[in-house]
Amino acid sequence: MADDILLQANSVTIRFGGLTAVSNFNLAIRPHELLGLIGPNGAGKTTIFNMLTGVYKPTEGEIRIGGVSTKEMKPYQITSLGVARTFQNIRLFKELTVLDNVKIGGHIHYKYSGTSAVLHTNRFHEAEDIAEVEAMKLLEIFGLASRAENEAKNLPYGDQRRLEIARALAARPKLLLLDEPAAGLNDSETRALMNTIHDIRDRFDIAILLIEHNMELVMGICERIVVLNFGKTIAEGTPEAIRANPAVVEAYLGEPAEAAGL
Amino acid sequence: MRLLPRTWWLRDLVLLVLYIGVIYLAWVALEYAAVYWPTMRYYNRIIVLLGINVILAVSLNIINGHAGQFSLGHAGFMAVGAYGAAYLTVTYFGPYVNKFPEGIQRIVWQNVFLLIAILVGAIVSAIAGYIVGLPSLRLRGDYLAIVTLGFGEIIRVIILNVEAVGAARGLTGIPAWSNFFWVFFFAGLTILISHRLVMSSVGRAFLAVREDQIAAEAMGVDTTRYKVKAFIIGSCLAGVAGALFAHYSPAYLNPTMFTFIKSFEVVAMVVLGGLGSITGSIIAAIILTILPEGLRYVKDIYPGMRDPRMVIYSIMLIVLMLTRPQGLFGRRELWDFLPKRKDSIPKEGRDQGDSNDKLDRDSGPPVT
Numbered sequence: 092m093a094d095d096i097l098l099q100a101n102s103v104t105i106r107f108g109g110l111t112a113v114s115n116f117n118l119a120i121r122p123h124e125l126l127g128l129i130g131p132n133g134a135g136k137t138t139i140f141n142m143l144t145g146v147y148k149p150t151e152g153e154i155r156i157g158g159v160s161t162k163e164m165k166p167y168q169i170t171s172l173g174v175a176r177t178f179q180n181i182r183l184f185k186e187l188t189v190l191d192n193v194k195i196g197g198h199i200h201y202k203y204s205g206t207s208a209v210l211h212t213n214r215f216h217e218a219e220d221i222a223e224v225e226a227m228k229l230l231e232i233f234g235l236a237s238r239a240e241n242e243a244k245n246l247p248y249g250d251q252r253r254l255e256i257a258r259a260l261a262a263r264p265k266l267l268l269l270d271e272p273a274a275g276l277n278d279s280e281t282r283a284l285m286n287t288i289h290d291i292r293d294r295f296d297i298a299i300l301l302i303e304h305n306m307e308l309v310m311g312i313c314e315r316i317v318v319l320n321f322g323k324t325i326a327e328g329t330p331e332a333i334r335a336n337p338a339v340v341e342a343y344l345g346e347p348a349e350a351a352g353l
Numbered sequence: 354m355r356l357l358p359r360t361w362w363l364r365d366l367v368l369l370v371l372y373i374g375v376i377y378l379a380w381v382a383l384e385y386a387a388v389y390w391p392t393m394r395y396y397n398r399i400i401v402l403l404g405i406n407v408i409l410a411v412s413l414n415i416i417n418g419h420a421g422q423f424s425l426g427h428a429g430f431m432a433v434g435a436y437g438a439a440y441l442t443v444t445y446f447g448p449y450v451n452k453f454p455e456g457i458q459r460i461v462w463q464n465v466f467l468l469i470a471i472l473v474g475a476i477v478s479a480i481a482g483y484i485v486g487l488p489s490l491r492l493r494g495d496y497l498a499i500v501t502l503g504f505g506e507i508i509r510v511i512i513l514n515v516e517a518v519g520a521a522r523g524l525t526g527i528p529a530w531s532n533f534f535w536v537f538f539f540a541g542l543t544i545l546i547s548h549r550l551v552m553s554s555v556g557r558a559f560l561a562v563r564e565d566q567i568a569a570e571a572m573g574v575d576t577t578r579y580k581v582k583a584f585i586i587g588s589c590l591a592g593v594a595g596a597l598f599a600h601y602s603p604a605y606l607n608p609t610m611f612t613f614i615k616s617f618e619v620v621a622m623v624v625l626g627g628l629g630s631i632t633g634s635i636i637a638a639i640i641l642t643i644l645p646e647g648l649r650y651v652k653d654i655y656p657g658m659r660d661p662r663m664v665i666y667s668i669m670l671i672v673l674m675l676t677r678p679q680g681l682f683g684r685r686e687l688w689d690f691l692p693k694r695k696d697s698i699p700k701e702g703r704d705q706g707d708s709n710d711k712l713d714r715d716s717g718p719p720v721t
Contacts, residue, residue: 146567146571166571167573167574167575170572170573175572176571178568182565182567183565184560184564184565184569185564185565186564187560187561187564194554195558195561195569195574198554198572198574199572201554203554204555205555205582208550208553208554209545209550210361210362210365211361211549213361216361219553219554222554262573
């Protein structure tokens with residue numbers, strides 16, 4: 092059973108000075124799972140993402156990815172373990188082309204030495220050909236192929252959000268962490284994104300952990316939801332169970348579920 | 354490119370031989386011109402210094418433009434390469450070459466020795482680049498600039514106090530083996546290395562570090578490693594420039610040649626050309642080498658004036674930076690401004706409108 096778990100967080104705690112941002116957080120993600128992480132502002136959702144990806148080191152507890160402890164690992168090493176992420180406030184390589192953004196996403200798979208690059212060896216040509224084909228394939232999936240040569244900063248907002256997901260997928264992750272992918276999108280874009288997220292999970296056979304404020308998105312596609320408040324897990328379960336959980340409703344919405352339109 | 358063979362190394366070899374042929378012919382032509390028209394010696398000298406400045410600007414562009422690590426110590430790296438190479442030739446090689454009889458044997462040996470000296474200069478500079486690159490792991494922006502500025506000065510002060518390389522007197526007796534041919538051979542090599550790097554995964558990693566370090570790290574780019582790599586490559590090439598400069602007539606080195614003013618000159622070239630643009634750096638290096646020389650003639654037009662060339666030079670720089678703060682080319686290359694050939698843009702399979710992709714359909718029409 093243990094090796095069936097992709098990512099495991101064991102009583103993870105992080106303190107910034109006197110503030111305990113996340114305390115005693117436990118999580119197990121299995122392959123092919125679509126998991127939602129919700130909670131009010133400041134609940135510690137993004138902090139958890141940053142710990143899972145190695146940006147922050149937990150003060151206590153341990154995170155294991157594929158059975159390997161990430162205690163001593165830098166963020167780029169964790170990417171090699173098969174974890175890719177997007178950012179809440181889009182962090183594309185703005186001045187680079189859409190295509191190059193995705194190619195950098197797959198950096199760990201297309202690496203070769205500087206000497207190969209300068210001499211244009213066979214290794215260089217092979218790697219670059221694969222990078223080109225894979226990047227274009229991803230861009231086609233996200234409907235961005237015609238914009239491959241545009242600079243990322245010139246894309247419309249919704250496309251930038253999708254490009255971030257495409258870039259993360261280029262790393263061929265086993266687990267994809269999406270930090271509020273629907274932030275700033277309108278209803279129809281959000282609905283389209285829901286389908287996309289569901290489909291990439293099946294197509295790439297990956298697990299997805301999703302932070303989201305948009306209730307419709309989370310309830311609509313997630314199979315399991317973890318609710319966080321003040322750095323503590325207050326509920327965990329299926330969307331139906333979460334919806335009915337009075338503690339969640341109170342913490343998250345502060346008013347009865349019916350009134351909030353759930 | 355049907356004229357060229359398909360195999361990569363064969364194609365590169367053909368291009369290399371062609372390039373060597375062209376610069377060799379240009380060199381011979383310039384030397385002959387100097388025989389018949391003595392003022393050409395002056396122009397030849399400027400052209401060679403121009404080539405050295407191109408190497409400096411393009412190599413600094415790798416650090417400052419591509420990897421986005423602002424370095425102000427390029428003169429320091431150049432000094433390390435220059436003194437390293439010159440010390441080697443003065444103490445070990447010079448006496449040997451003079452023992453060879455005049456003629457082909459001597460020419461061959463002095464060129465072999467020159468290449469070894471350049472290699473040593475490059476390696477020594479690369480080591481210096483590695484050492485300076487290390488603090489860049491921790492420092493960003495202005496702080497790194499100050500550290501590199503300090504490094505450049507430290508190198509200069511060290512040289513000033515080392516008796517073995519002439520200290521404040523300067524290093525004399527360096528054989529003048531460097532010439533137009535070698536300078537432009539290495540200038541071409543520098544441009545090639547820089548261009549091919551930026552078009553590769555290594556270069557993409559540099560650009561990613563420049564654009565967004567946190568995102569780069571999340572994409573699996575070892576930012577530390579690539580920052581240091583950029584420093585090593587950039588300083589190694591600066592060392593080549595230094596070695597060529599040291600052996601170029603009058604083949605004399607003095608610590609005052611490598612003050613921070615020299616560093617700023619190179620930074621001005623890169624910034625003026627556009628941070629991150631290779632062709633921009635080349636053209637800015639040409640402009641900023643020729644401009645101060647060309648302005649010498651202003652004095653002759655208005656005889657009453659004292660030499661106003663540095664005043665005009667600075668005003669022109671200020672005007673250029675005011676009108677184009679992103680540099681001449683911004684981050685683009687020269688060919689990005691040329692009209693594009695229609696057949697060259699859509700690569701095969703890039704614009705397939707009727708994709709049967711399920712996801713493509715689900716994700717809705719592209720938002721415009």
